[in-house]
Amino acid sequence: MRSLPVLIAVMLTALYFNTSAQKLADPILLWPQGAPGATGTSDEDKPAVIPFIPDAAKRNGAAVLVVPGGGFTIRAVDHEGVLVAQWLKEHGITAFLLRYRLRPLYNRPEWLADGQRGMQFIRAHAAEYSISPNRVGAVGFSAGATLIADLTLNAKPAQANATDPLERLSGKPDFLILAYGSTRVADGADLTTMPPTFMYGTVEDKGSQTGMLDMYTRLYKGGAPVEAHFFRNGIHGTGFALGDPVLGEWTTLLYNWLLEGGYLTAKPQVELAGVVKLDGSPLLKGMVILTPVHDKNAPPVIIYMNNTGTGELGRFLVAKNQGPVEGRYKVEVRQDATRWTSNSREPFMIAMMDKQSKGTLTDADRKEWGEYIRKRNLSPSIYKQRVFARKHPRDRSNYIIDIKSGKDVLIEVFSK
Known part of the structure; x- marks a missing residue:
């Protein structure tokens, strides 16, 4: 009979430790003394981040600010926040889930300030979290993507003489990950300092896709380093699509992009x-x-x-x-x-294609070109x-x- 109470005690202890192990870290206030412009004292008036720290053996020194969407009226904190941060953590990337202010309590200036402060917080605590301050990016979903894209295009410079030590640091991401969300790029915008950007969306999600296509085109034409993956099917709000055999591949593409870009190692890339x-x-x-x-x-x-x-x-x-x-x-x-043999190594082909592009190709040229083609060995x-x-x-x-x-x-x- 004594074994039953012991067994129950063991089970309760195991349940306690299992529950404790699954508890998220406590939010860290970005302005411990109160956020600028705060109109109340609830959590929704207190911008914060929740850290997700990889095991030391996995940690690679990269960090990402995770910004869930929700139309700036809610935050899709689970599937676009916690699940994303946990994925990053499993891949050795330290993640910080942002709690930013929402409408109608607040507006664009406040949530942009919260995003910038989140980036500055990560860099200010880089040593504490074993992070490289020059490998700090941001991932945003829907409205969260709008926030981090807006933040990047309209980044406020670091204030070297600021009394607040966080304001002495840059709030601009080193790389951007935009999921089914974007912001408008102004005509004539200087995109030479735009950080490398990864974009994910679906054609089915027309409400977001139109803006993403416009932003992608403007970044591409402006010479910004951008990569986009637009799938055919998929509703709005898929998050990382974990478990989806098709859309879920976008995280593989993302990881390869991070790896190829050198964001997962402290060693510099070389020519x-x-x-x-x-x-x-x-x-x-x-x-x-x-x-x-x-x-x-x-x-x-x-x-x-x-x-x-x-x-x-x-x-x-x-x-x-x-x-x-x-x-x-x-x-x-x-x-x-x-x-x-590439055409660019054939003087004759170079001459013919130059004439064709200029509209000066004559009938004699076409005849000579045709005879040349017939003599080339183009078989497998x-x-x-x-x-x-x-x-x-x-x-x-x-x-x-x-x-x-x-x-x-x-x-x-x-x-x-």
Whole structure:
């Protein structure tokens, strides 16, 4: 009989600890002494953030301010807030869920101030949370996306001599993630300092998609670094679509974007130059995939070999913002064709296409061009893609190279 009370006590204890482990952290007020312009004393008058801190073994130093939507009248704090923050936490990113002020109690100046303050808070406490202050982004959904886009385009500069230490820090995100929400980009807006932006939406969600398409087009035309993924189906308010086999893939695309952009590592990306050879000759058409060996948070690098232009065959150059970090990378070479010559390497083709674009192509030119085409060998040159994961076919280990800043690399594989 004594075993029953003991069993009950054990079960209650386990339930207590399980419930405690699932409890969210307490909100941290962004203005402990009261927010500017506050008209009351409820939680809705007190902007705050809730931190979601990854385990130390997973933490990569990146941080994201999470801003749920709700038309500025509610906050979809669960599926566009907690679930998003937990996903980020599981991927080693420290998340801060923002509680911002709403209408009709407040308006745009207040929720923009709350968003900026949230960004400043993260940077001010970077050391405490093991965060890199130059890898702090923001993700917003619907109205939350509008808030962070508005905040970024109309960012207030840091005040170096401010008495409030948070105001001495920038409130502008280092990267933006906009989910089915946007803001209008003014005509002639300077987008040269716009941070890299990732956009997600669906065609079905017409109420949001129109604004997203307009913003994407303006960012693209303004030269801002933007990437967009618009799915065909999906209602408004899908959040991260966790568990959805189709829409749920957008988080995979997002993670790859963060990884490729170098946001998940403290190591700086470097420019990479070199030459790729297959069996002693330049790789004419294909790709090289470089995968970090020791640092899973380092960016992978994909090099497409098209051999356009008139430079050395097989030579490549990867820009710094698409490049690797210093360290060891596994090499995989893929051959897409054994015979390939880009039109940009053919003087005759260059001359003909130039005339065509200028409208000066004559009948004699067309005849000569046609005869030239008939003489070219445009038949298939390969049966299927050939993959080389080792330098020599009989090697037992993967092909590894050591990347150093400013040092060219020779990537060479052999089929025999």
